[in-house]
Amino acid sequence: MLFSKLLLPTLKDAPQEAEVVSHKLMLRSGMIRKVASGIYTWLPLGLKVLKKVENIVREEMDNSGAQEVFMPMVQPRELWEETKRWEKMGPELLRIKDRHDRDFCLGPTHEEVITDIIRDNVKSYRELPLNIYQIQTKFRDEVRPRYGIMRGREFLMKDSYSFNIDEESLQETYLIMRETYKKVLERIGLEYKISAADSGAIGGDSSEEFHVLAENGEDTIAISDSSEFAINTELLLKDGEDISTLEGKPSPDGNGTIQIKKGIEVGHIFKLGKLYAESMKASVLNSDGNASTLFMGCYGIGVSRLVAAAIEQNHDEKGIVWPHSIAPFDINIISIGYDKNKDIAKASTDLYKELSEMNYSVLLDDRKDGYGVKIKDSELIGIPLNIVIGKKFTEDNEVELIGRNGETSTNPITEIKTILDFFKNK
RNA sequence: CGGGGUAUAGCGCAGUCUGGUAGCGCACUCGCUUUGGGAGCGAGUGGUCGUAAGUUCGAAUCUUACUACCCCGACCA
Numbered sequence: 001m002l003f004s005k006l007l008l009p010t011l012k013d014a015p016q017e018a019e020v021v022s023h024k025l026m027l028r029s030g031m032i033r034k035v036a037s038g039i040y041t042w043l044p045l046g047l048k049v050l051k052k053v054e055n056i057v058r059e060e061m062d063n064s065g066a067q068e069v070f071m072p073m074v075q076p077r078e079l080w081e082e083t084k085r086w087e088k089m090g091p092e093l094l095r096i097k098d099r100h101d102r103d104f105c106l107g108p109t110h111e112e113v114i115t116d117i118i119r120d121n122v123k124s125y126r127e128l129p130l131n132i133y134q135i136q137t138k139f140r141d142e143v144r145p146r147y148g149i150m151r152g153r154e155f156l157m158k159d160s161y162s163f164n165i166d167e168e169s170l171q172e173t174y175l176i177m178r179e180t181y182k183k184v185l186e187r188i189g190l191e192y193k194i195s196a197a198d199s200g201a202i203g204g205d206s207s208e209e210f211h212v213l214a215e216n217g218e219d220t221i222a223i224s225d226s227s228e229f230a231i232n233t234e235l236l237l238k239d240g241e242d243i244s245t246l247e248g249k250p251s252p253d254g255n256g257t258i259q260i261k262k263g264i265e266v267g268h269i270f271k272l273g274k275l276y277a278e279s280m281k282a283s284v285l286n287s288d289g290n291a292s293t294l295f296m297g298c299y300g301i302g303v304s305r306l307v308a309a310a311i312e313q314n315h316d317e318k319g320i321v322w323p324h325s326i327a328p329f330d331i332n333i334i335s336i337g338y339d340k341n342k343d344i345a346k347a348s349t350d351l352y353k354e355l356s357e358m359n360y361s362v363l364l365d366d367r368k369d370g371y372g373v374k375i376k377d378s379e380l381i382g383i384p385l386n387i388v389i390g391k392k393f394t395e396d397n398e399v400e401l402i403g404r405n406g407e408t409s410t411n412p413i414t415e416i417k418t419i420l421d422f423f424k425n426k
Numbered sequence: 427c428g429g430g431g432u433a434u435a436g437c438g439c440a441g442u443c444u445g446g447u448a449g450c451g452c453a454c455u456c457g458c459u460u461u462g463g464g465a466g467c468g469a470g471u472g473g474u475c476g477u478a479a480g481u482u483c484g485a486a487u488c489u490u491a492c493u494a495c496c497c498c499g500a501c502c503a
Binding site: 011012013015017018027034036092109140144146151209266267268300301334336368369370371372373376377388391392 | 436452461494495496503
């Protein structure tokens with residue numbers, strides 16, 4: 001991709017509407033633009049990152065044996081009345097009418113739609129367990145959207161729903177999803193904690209939250225300083241007790257003492273049990289030939305929120321520092337004098353082709369600007385590796401490598417292999 | 427929904443108190459010189475001053491109402 005052709009409106013100053021660092025950087029780096037409160041357009045650079053996260057989630061879901069579907073965003077009132085949620089849910093459920101005056105809502109979640117599909121199309125325990133997922137836009141008319149993508153009203157989410165014949169099978173699927181989420185977060189390269197959680201409005205038996213640790217996190221979690229243990233502090237506090245009193249207390253799991261950390265909730269896994277299956281009469285025949293109500297689980301991971309969380313955890317004063325796994329481009333070729341010096345232009349283009357053929361995603365900064373402008377933009381948008389072709393190339397046939405982490409080296413342009421080793425070893 | 431704040435060019439801001447017909451920096455366009463840390467000179471483009479009504483000879487500025495957006499709280503994945 002040529003930088004000069006990219007719709008990449010970077011900003012020197014953050015718009016005053018942005019408060020938290022991920023919001024500021026997403027606006028400044030030209031990833032997103034606001035359309036209305038809590039509603040955003042993803043521009044090309046942002047979409048590249050979003051798609052990378054989405055693909056990691058999809059691959060790990062497929063590996064886990066789950067099957068992808070795509071459900072409608074617009075859902076009829078009748079389905080929501082079956083679970084009584086049409087009445088129970090407040091204004092966060094955005095209700096609309098069609099031209100025939102029929103009631104619909106924009107889906108904030110999809111238990112009703114998927115359960116309807118399964119009860120109509122699955123008749124035997126032999127077809128279970130099933131774990132069905134989608135990656136789709138959700139709409140929740142939040143009381144107060146904030147922090148940009150982190151807490152938008154419209155957001156991209158992977159939601160999956162498992163259908164099991166009994167509690168043991170549900171437990172198995174639950175643990176598979178737990179492992180799958182760990183793999184997703186590890187592949188992206190984020191530091192996280194899993195904490196026991198209040199299962200909240202969705203209801204059900206038990207649930208755990210996946211938190212990406214970051215200073216600006218909305219949630220406060222208590223972790224043990226010497227074990228894997230983590231818990232949402234809401235579950236530890238007695239009435240009127242202050243969070244600060246927890247710090248230093250013995251950890252409830254008996255290992256070490258409590259530390260208080262801020263986290264961004266990016267995933268939540270629930271065992272729903274028979275909650276929705278009962279109200280929607282979803283059952284299959286068991287091995288005895290009797291109707292048996294299904295056990296369900298639901299498992300959500302915020303794809304768009306993960307993008308914001310990755311920035312909250314990985315940035316510096318210059319801009320974003322993407323984990324390689326989700327960087328919008330692997331390499332940026334900073335070509336100084338591209339428009340004037342034919343040798344530099346040719347060397348840059350040749351290198352661009354060569355690296356592209358090796359399956360790296362490469363950006364070539366062919367703009368008429370100087371080194372300062374180009375490196376600043378590259379640092380802002382967080383490209384892991386820059387290759388500078390300029391004066392040193394004309395003089396000594398050498399290029400400079402600048403990692404986003406600060407590492408640099410100078411090499412003859414012919415040593416592509418060295419360049420890539422440098423890249424891979426970071 | 428309660429409390430606080432903001433709204434002037436794509437972004438950041440000044441001008442509002444004390445009314446006189448809109449300005450600065452960056453960005454953008456053209457030319458020339460530059461090109462290894464956000465370049466220089468010159469010439470330009472771009473704004474119904476959030477919306478509506480009112481006061482006034484005259485409103486970005488004063489009055490009233492409304493809207494949008496942001497922050498804190500409550501709520502929530």
